[in-house]
Amino acid sequence: MTSPTSFGTRLDPWLRNAGLLLLRTVPSGIMMTHGWPKLQRLLDQWGTEEGVKFYDFMGLGPEVSLILTVLGELVAPALMVVGFQSRLAALPAAFTMGVAAFVVHGGDPLGDKELALLYFVCFSAAAALGAGDWSIDGWRRRAAGRRPGG
8 A cells, every 4th residue: 555645656756856856956046046146246355455245154254254155055056956965065055044044134024034944944955855866966876876865
């Protein structure tokens, strides 16, 4: 007997992988549109007389904070899009969105932080579930002869 959460067909792995692909690529692709301008901002402001203007997270300084944000909003999502080290890459992306939601916008109304919360949940789920078979991680796992999975 099939479980109530299973279609009990060969479609199950396909649906699982399609869901993981969407979970991994859509939020990451959209997040990269936020990370790219921050990279440009970092490059434009680095070494100028005024310096980098950005939120100073935990006293790290605006430069380091912006570098870490670029890693979380551009580099990590790019790795997730192709499915390379996806679980590991999802962690800085989730952390960056957690900081945005709970620290930077902590006192703001829900409407001002809801997007960061949605990203946080998506990246946290991607970290927990992995990339699936339709990814570089999945290809590497199959090449090494390990069982399919996250």
